Amino acid sequence: MLISEKQALTERVGMLVQKYGNSRSALIPILQDIQYNFKYVSDFEQQEVARLLDIHPVEVYSVVSFYSFLSPNIRGKYIVRLCQTISCELSGKEKVAKAIERELGIKFGETTKDKKFTLEYTNCMGMCDQSPAMMINEKVYANLTPEKAVQILKEVK
Amino acid sequence: MENKIERKGQVIFSGYKYGEGIKKALKLSPQDILFELRESKLRGRGGAGFPTSTKWMLTAATLDPEKYLICNADEGEPGTFKDRVLLTEYFNLVFDGMVIGGYTIKAKYGILYLRGEYKYMVPDIEAHLEKMRKDNLLGKSILGKEDFNFDIEIRLGTGAYICGEETALIESLEGSRGEARNRPPFPVNRGYMGKPSSVNNVETFANIPFIVMKGGKWYSKLGTEKSTGTKLFSVSGDCEKPDVYELPWGTKVSELLELVGAKNTKAVQVGGASGQCIPKSQFDRMLAYEDLSTGGSIKIFNESRNMLHILKNFMEFFVEESCGQCVPCRVGNVKLLEGTEMLLKGEFTFEYINKLKELGRTMKIASKCGLGQSSPNPFLSILENFKDEVFNQGMEE
Ligand SMILES: Cc1cc2nc3c(=O)[nH]c(=O)nc-3n(C[C@H](O)[C@H](O)[C@H](O)COP(=O)(O)O)c2cc1C
Ligand code: FES
Numbered sequence: 001m002l003i004s005e006k007q008a009l010t011e012r013v014g015m016l017v018q019k020y021g022n023s024r025s026a027l028i029p030i031l032q033d034i035q036y037n038f039k040y041v042s043d044f045e046q047q048e049v050a051r052l053l054d055i056h057p058v059e060v061y062s063v064v065s066f067y068s069f070l071s072p073n074i075r076g077k078y079i080v081r082l083c084q085t086i087s088c089e090l091s092g093k094e095k096v097a098k099a100i101e102r103e104l105g106i107k108f109g110e111t112t113k114d115k116k117f118t119l120e121y122t123n124c125m126g127m128c129d130q131s132p133a134m135m136i137n138e139k140v141y142a143n144l145t146p147e148k149a150v151q152i153l154k155e156v157k
Numbered sequence: 158m159e160n161k162i163e164r165k166g167q168v169i170f171s172g173y174k175y176g177e178g179i180k181k182a183l184k185l186s187p188q189d190i191l192f193e194l195r196e197s198k199l200r201g202r203g204g205a206g207f208p209t210s211t212k213w214m215l216t217a218a219t220l221d222p223e224k225y226l227i228c229n230a231d232e233g234e235p236g237t238f239k240d241r242v243l244l245t246e247y248f249n250l251v252f253d254g255m256v257i258g259g260y261t262i263k264a265k266y267g268i269l270y271l272r273g274e275y276k277y278m279v280p281d282i283e284a285h286l287e288k289m290r291k292d293n294l295l296g297k298s299i300l301g302k303e304d305f306n307f308d309i310e311i312r313l314g315t316g317a318y319i320c321g322e323e324t325a326l327i328e329s330l331e332g333s334r335g336e337a338r339n340r341p342p343f344p345v346n347r348g349y350m351g352k353p354s355s356v357n358n359v360e361t362f363a364n365i366p367f368i369v370m371k372g373g374k375w376y377s378k379l380g381t382e383k384s385t386g387t388k389l390f391s392v393s394g395d396c397e398k399p400d401v402y403e404l405p406w407g408t409k410v411s412e413l414l415e416l417v418g419a420k421n422t423k424a425v426q427v428g429g430a431s432g433q434c435i436p437k438s439q440f441d442r443m444l445a446y447e448d449l450s451t452g453g454s455i456k457i458f459n460e461s462r463n464m465l466h467i468l469k470n471f472m473e474f475f476v477e478e479s480c481g482q483c484v485p486c487r488v489g490n491v492k493l494l495e496g497t498e499m500l501l502k503g504e505f506t507f508e509y510i511n512k513l514k515e516l517g518r519t520m521k522i523a524s525k526c527g528l529g530q531s532s533p534n535p536f537l538s539i540l541e542n543f544k545d546e547v548f549n550q551g552m553e554e
Pocket of ligand 2: 083084085086087088089123124125126127128131132133235236
């Protein structure tokens with residue numbers, strides 16, 4: 001990484017610490033903010049957060065690795081999360097999954113080469129009455145069919 | 158996505174005028190409210206069913222001036238979506254309930270712990286809280302009551318089912334991994350930031366304004382002797398009208414199936430993945446703490462469904478969501494999943510399956526928190542209630 005890039009990251013993390021405070025309970029809101037804006041929390045950012053909150057970097061990593069909505073690895077601009085729990089499973093999740101894989105040309109757990117889409121499974125997201133359901137970043141889409149899911153992805157693209 | 162309208166019920170869906178409950182509550186003393194709450198016999202709607210009056214009384218009784226009131230909106234139990242409906246269509250009730258709670262236990266800070274999946278609700282909720290502040294229903298000297306200051310902050314979850322467990326929730330609020338704590342100390346004595354904290358479910362709060370307005374006696378007449386009031390049931394699966402239904406406790410499973418248009422029903426999973434699965438012969442049992450206790454998740458499976466597929470899906474859920482802290486839960490769930498896969502293939506010995514059942518029973522006792530204590534429920538109940546189907550599968554092919 002270029003030194004200027006590093007400095008920019010340090011500055012950004014510093015601003016987040018100002019916004020959320022430097023107590024331990026600010027850790028997750030800070031990480032959520034980084035994740036929201038950059039889709040992952042890099043090693044360097046984790047170290048910076050640790051330094052500014054005065055905790056060990058391992059503590060930060062242990063948190064990042066615990067929560068499924070935080071990621072230490074680079075992700076796509078759009079994270080597609082399809083629900084894999086029972087109501088969605090019974091109402092046709094498998095077909096929707098296949099259609100999405102075909103459309104994006106990747107498997108679940110993967111990211112497209114252009115870093116635009118990451119495909120993941122998630123657990124029950126509280127939309128069982130309108131299953132199958134998925135999220136793209138924060139947005140929820142329900143009552144999916146293979147066609148509808150592909151259409152939604154096309155619109156996002 | 159859409160939420161459907163026109164729901165009817167005896168309490169929560171009976172209609173409510175914003176702010177009414179708070180106005181009434183502030184004319185009473187906290188002791189009066191605790192009294193009404195005890196009369197109502199309201200029990201927590203998050204699943205465990207702990208008496209709300211006791212929890213609030215314990216928190217109110219602590220002398221620490223810094224206390225927290227936490228609304229648990231982590232709603233991660235598969236099949237539960239009532240809190241989503243409450244927080245998108247009935248948030249008047251939830252936040253009025255929280256303000257009344259703050260007044261009762263003398264807390265200044267309220268926290269809404271909202272699961273990350275519900276982040277899209279934040280703008281509307283923030284706007285509502287802002288309106289409450291303008292109307293002096295939140296903030297300093299609420300409704301002119303000089304020493305009553307209370308405000309609510311939203312904190313987001315980060316995609317972990319275990320964080321619905323109240324001590325794991327507190328750990329995550331404090332910036333740690335969501336790993337359940339040993340109890341005691343209980344959160345009412347040492348919760349968020351080591352301060353007395355009461356954690357209550359969204360639906361529990363939604364009941365509060367009605368109990369304050371209409372009285373605990375009125376409330377206790379609904380439902381059964383031991384399970385008073387009504388319950389929101391999140392119904393999904395094989396039925397015509399999946400939705401949230403408000404029904405008095407004591408309703409029979411068969412009555413509910415009729416209401417939601419379920420046909421050819423083979424099995425009903427009561428209480429989500431961690432609940433139990435009952436067969437047709439038990440559909441006359443009632444939904445109540447004293448019989449089929451539940452946080453409200455009802456999943457309906459018709460004759461075409463394979464019980465082992467369903468079980469496998471549940472076990473995969475638990476393997477993924479176990480926090481990994483204690484051995485019985487971390488290893489046990491993996492073993493039960495393996496066992497389910499063996500059954501699916503028909504490659505098992507009865508001796509081994511019996512060992513797994515024993516393992517399930519051990520997990521219920523030896524796991525550190527409610528996750529591992531309840532995750533064997535679907536395994537044990539499906540193997541018990543659907544013996545014929547389960548043990549013959551791989552054989553027929
Ligand atoms: C694994 C696990 C997950 C839980 N998830 C939730 C949840 O999503 N929402 C909730 O209100 N309670 C949940 N609970 C129960 C809470 O620990 C706690 O009992 C509840 O929030 C108390 O509120 P109540 O007294 O109003 O029910 C969960 C418990 C366990 C063991
Ligand atoms: S099972 Fe998919 S949203 Fe609940």
